[in-house]
Amino acid sequence: MSTGISSGRGASGPGTRTAYRLPTLSAEANKNVLSLLRLIIIFLIAGAAVSSRLFAVVRHESIIHEFDPWFNFRATKVLTTDGFYRFWNWFDATAWYPLGRAAGGTAYPGLMVTSGAIYNLFHSLNIPVDIRNICVLLAPAFSGLTAWATYMFTAAMKDDAAGLLAAAFIGIAPGYISRSVAGSYDNEAIAIFLLMMTFYLWIKALKDGSALWGVATALFYFYMVAAWGGYVFITNMIPLHALVLILMGRFSSRLYVSYSSFYALGTLASMQVPFVGFQPVRTSEHMAALGVFGLLQLVAFVELVRSHVPSKQFKLLLVAFVVAVAALAFGALVALTYAGYVAPWTGRFYSLWDTAYAKKHIPIIASVSEHQPPAWPAFFFDLEMLIFLFPVGVFLLFKELRDEHVFVIIYAVMASYFAGVMVRLMLTLTPVVCVSAAIAMSTLLQTYLDPKEPTPVVEGEGTDAVEDARSSTRASATTTTAGSRRAAVAESLSSTDSDLLRPASPVFGGSSSKFGVFGLDSRFFVTIYSLLLLLVFVLHCTFVTSTAYSSPSVVLASRNADGSQHIIDDFREAYYWLRQNTASDAKVMSWWDYGYQISGMADRPTLVDNNTWNNTHIATVGKAMCSNEERSYPILRKHDVDYVLIIFGGLLGFSGDDINKYLWMIRIAQGVWPDEVREIDYFTPQGQYKVDDGATKTMRESLLYKMSYYRFNDLFGGRPGMDRVRQTPGPTKSPELDHLDEAFTSENWIVRIYEVKKPDALGRDLPGVKAFEGGKRRKRAFALPAPAAGGKK
Amino acid sequence: MPPKGARASTSAAAKSRSSASTPASTSKQSPLSTLYNSYVDNTPKRLKVIDAFLVFLMLSGIIQFIYCALITNFPFNSFIAGFASTVGQFVLAASLRIQANPENGKTFPAVSPERAFGDFLFGSVILHFFVFNFLG
Numbered sequence A: 001m002s003t004g005i006s007s008g009r010g011a012s013g014p015g016t017r018t019a020y021r022l023p024t025l026s027a028e029a030n031k032n033v034l035s036l037l038r039l040i041i042i043f044l045i046a047g048a049a050v051s052s053r054l055f056a057v058v059r060h061e062s063i064i065h066e067f068d069p070w071f072n073f074r075a076t077k078v079l080t081t082d083g084f085y086r087f088w089n090w091f092d093a094t095a096w097y098p099l100g101r102a103a104g105g106t107a108y109p110g111l112m113v114t115s116g117a118i119y120n121l122f123h124s125l126n127i128p129v130d131i132r133n134i135c136v137l138l139a140p141a142f143s144g145l146t147a148w149a150t151y152m153f154t155a156a157m158k159d160d161a162a163g164l165l166a167a168a169f170i171g172i173a174p175g176y177i178s179r180s181v182a183g184s185y186d187n188e189a190i191a192i193f194l195l196m197m198t199f200y201l202w203i204k205a206l207k208d209g210s211a212l213w214g215v216a217t218a219l220f221y222f223y224m225v226a227a228w229g230g231y232v233f234i235t236n237m238i239p240l241h242a243l244v245l246i247l248m249g250r251f252s253s254r255l256y257v258s259y260s261s262f263y264a265l266g267t268l269a270s271m272q273v274p275f276v277g278f279q280p281v282r283t284s285e286h287m288a289a290l291g292v293f294g295l296l297q298l299v300a301f302v303e304l305v306r307s308h309v310p311s312k313q314f315k316l317l318l319v320a321f322v323v324a325v326a327a328l329a330f331g332a333l334v335a336l337t338y339a340g341y342v343a344p345w346t347g348r349f350y351s352l353w354d355t356a357y358a359k360k361h362i363p364i365i366a367s368v369s370e371h372q373p374p375a376w377p378a379f380f381f382d383l384e385m386l387i388f389l390f391p392v393g394v395f396l397l398f399k400e401l402r403d404e405h406v407f408v409i410i411y412a413v414m415a416s417y418f419a420g421v422m423v424r425l426m427l428t429l430t431p432v433v434c435v436s437a438a439i440a441m442s443t444l445l446q447t448y449l450d451p452k453e454p455t456p457v458v459e460g461e462g463t464d465a466v467e468d469a470r471s472s473t474r475a476s477a478t479t480t481t482a483g484s485r486r487a488a489v490a491e492s493l494s495s496t497d498s499d500l501l502r503p504a505s506p507v508f509g510g511s512s513s514k515f516g517v518f519g520l521d522s523r524f525f526v527t528i529y530s531l532l533l534l535l536v537f538v539l540h541c542t543f544v545t546s547t548a549y550s551s552p553s554v555v556l557a558s559r560n561a562d563g564s565q566h567i568i569d570d571f572r573e574a575y576y577w578l579r580q581n582t583a584s585d586a587k588v589m590s591w592w593d594y595g596y597q598i599s600g601m602a603d604r605p606t607l608v609d610n611n612t613w614n615n616t617h618i619a620t621v622g623k624a625m626c627s628n629e630e631r632s633y634p635i636l637r638k639h640d641v642d643y644v645l646i647i648f649g650g651l652l653g654f655s656g657d658d659i660n661k662y663l664w665m666i667r668i669a670q671g672v673w674p675d676e677v678r679e680i681d682y683f684t685p686q687g688q689y690k691v692d693d694g695a696t697k698t699m700r701e702s703l704l705y706k707m708s709y710y711r712f713n714d715l716f717g718g719r720p721g722m723d724r725v726r727q728t729p730g731p732t733k734s735p736e737l738d739h740l741d742e743a744f745t746s747e748n749w750i751v752r753i754y755e756v757k758k759p760d761a762l763g764r765d766l767p768g769v770k771a772f773e774g775g776k777r778r779k780r781a782f783a784l785p786a787p788a789a790g791g792k793k
Numbered sequence B: 001m002p003p004k005g006a007r008a009s010t011s012a013a014a015k016s017r018s019s020a021s022t023p024a025s026t027s028k029q030s031p032l033s034t035l036y037n038s039y040v041d042n043t044p045k046r047l048k049v050i051d052a053f054l055v056f057l058m059l060s061g062i063i064q065f066i067y068c069a070l071i072t073n074f075p076f077n078s079f080i081a082g083f084a085s086t087v088g089q090f091v092l093a094a095s096l097r098i099q100a101n102p103e104n105g106k107t108f109p110a111v112s113p114e115r116a117f118g119d120f121l122f123g124s125v126i127l128h129f130f131v132f133n134f135l136g
Helices: A002-011 A027-051 A055-059 A068-082 A084-088 A110-124 A131-157 A160-172 A188-208 A211-227 A231-247 A253-270 A284-308 A312-339 A347-353 A357-361 A376-383 A386-400 A403-421 A423-449 A463-479 A482-496 A520-547 A570-581 A592-602 A615-626 A629-638 A662-672 A697-701 A703-709 A766-773 B002-017 B031-042 B045-070 B076-100 B113-135
Strands: A556-559 A565-568 A587-589 A641-647 A740-745 A751-756
Touching: A027 A131, A027 A160, A068 A084, A068 A110, A068 A131, A068 A592, A084 A110, A110 A131, A110 A188, A110 A211, A131 A160, A131 A188, A131 A403, A131 A423, A160 A423, A160 A520, A188 A211, A188 A231, A188 A253, A188 A403, A188 A423, A211 A231, A211 A253, A211 B076, A211 B113, A231 A253, A231 A284, A231 A403, A253 A284, A253 B076, A253 B113, A284 A312, A284 B031, A347 A357, A376 A386, A376 A423, A386 A403, A386 A423, A403 A423, A423 A520, A570 A592, A570 A641, A570 A740, A570 A751, A592 A641, A615 A629, A615 A662, A615 A703, A629 A641, A629 A703, A629 A751, A641 A703, A697 A703, A703 A751, B045 B076, B076 B113
Parallel strands: A587 A641
Antiparallel strands: A556 A565, A641 A751, A740 A751
């Protein structure tokens, strides 16, 4: 400590005491160097953000990954080949086979239009890039923009230093990378950028009270609405912020100008998206924004009148007026909702509040794995040290509590709750965690890198004097804001230190008070420790991105014993078999998970797909899968099904196969036909879900079970095979299929495709035909040569 | 939206009729007439022009809403477009009035009256683009 003080004495003039010497530059040069550094850092962060998302492309290939992106990719191809107007009115006759889907009006077009615009831009510059590569690399490109938007947002909260830290955090935080690796061509790829940009513009509009920035907020809000269904989060966050500001007594004309211009334009703009339509005036999700808009008009009016009317009673009357009208409007809203003019919450949003609702009433929502609540380790896995800096940042914001800080605090509370309810919403939590952690970390670093030494206590003084001095400085520190302190420092510097003209540092703002950090050693340890934390954060993020989030679900990779990689490519093998060996209008029935991939890769019409808009149709497929052959064959015939595709992981140990999803099929079918499909029939009397010989009769005779284990024992020489997912032996005797023919089974038996037999030409039932061909004559069988049944088309 | 939007515009219009003047002296008059008198006396002429525009917009919105409520809302998008154009224009004009009011100078350090007018023009152009797109 003493060395620090002495070096501090040697370093600086008599006015300020510093622990180490800062480089002395003129104010101009200082500014230029800082802005150059800022630019370089932002570009490096963008580079890190892009390059850490390329693991999957470098390791495997440049393809679209999950299920949903395949629809987006197909829609983008329609946009780029047929033009914008065809895309806008695109009716997809190959999806939801008998029904079709008006895809142009039931999708958020922002993502497709964005990549279509980039495609056209590149082609107009004579850079002929394939649309697939644009789609694959769109998410990494936008992650760079997200880093920039987060920088702007955080800089508006605190300062540039915190902004740069926040940009670095969000650039590599796994919570955001998980949804934006190269190949993940999903709505979230651009949505998080738009979210941060909208929030930044809102803060800017609120600070300036400018209608221009309010309109800009509305325009980015419009873009966000066109891009992602999560725009409802913005629609409720901004009104909530405005409402809390009003309740805190912080209403100002700036709030009126910014919110009103944002709401009036943003709402009208959001209604231009066909998928949204009249929802902003008709559904409960949007009523908060409308209510706050009305309340704001009322409060603005009353505030003005109140300041001009002297009578105290009249002022009281005005307050009563606001409360009464607000209560009346709320009552009217409730009445309208009950009367049916305003639609209540949709199931997806309602299940965020009543967490048991989806499982009870809408199994299709609960069946999606990312709609489950996360466990604690997920937070540490996705956000590492940010998760424990996050509350610190919120606390620091509470201490200063400017209008915009209220926004971050509300955002933090709401997003934490939602992320706690649903794994998927970790994505909206990540930005605020980065912002808040950056504020905490930069406050820490600024305190310990600040070279100013506190004035030491004179030796003659007693401890009482020290206590007095401390309490007095504390009192003064709470009253003065950082800005005024900074100004005071600059003033004192220019007045006392005229020979050493050092500009006031834009980063370090503390005055030389009586308490602070003494010496170089404490500074050194804390700084090194923080740097270590930051470095470990980078290592963790890279590790998580590389191991957990960079695997294309289309290709399965496994390691051999010697470390070499073994690629399992059964999905594409099967899809391309469908594409090349079946009629172009052959209908493929599968569970809805694979709908988008089949139409994207195999290019065949499907019955159901990942856009789960028609629950009954999905339940029909579920019923066909879980009934016995005699009952499901008519269903297949009525829907013109030519092929049935199932996923079976029992041979390889691929756990996401259809037998494991089977219970959801049964539940969804049970929801529609409770007296034909009963979940309890698939469990043994002891309540076990078994696939071996102990399985129930209903289970053993169901179509999916038969298709899964058909010829399974042949692989094991006729003995019962080992199912490596369920870790039990399979059935002792392979099931027989009467109404279906095995058409294709992929190399590792992951995808099995069955062809639906045509009805017999002689009108016999299909089991009878099979028995006849097998040589087992029936009593009344015809003495005719057997027709070639089940021939390929 | 319709009922509350209409109420919102009436209340904000009433605000426009109130004055941005200094507190009037305590007299025996009712507070409402105090308000009216001080508005007539103390409001600059250009703000009164904006107020006249605001009243016109409010009346237009009310008429549209009454038509919708009493007769038909059949082309609902046309009603929304027309009504949103009056509400949006009202809000933008009210914002202009607040920002251009010399008494609010210190509330808006970043916005001069000329800049406020520029913002108003920009917002109105964007608004009417969306309105025409939505009329159908």
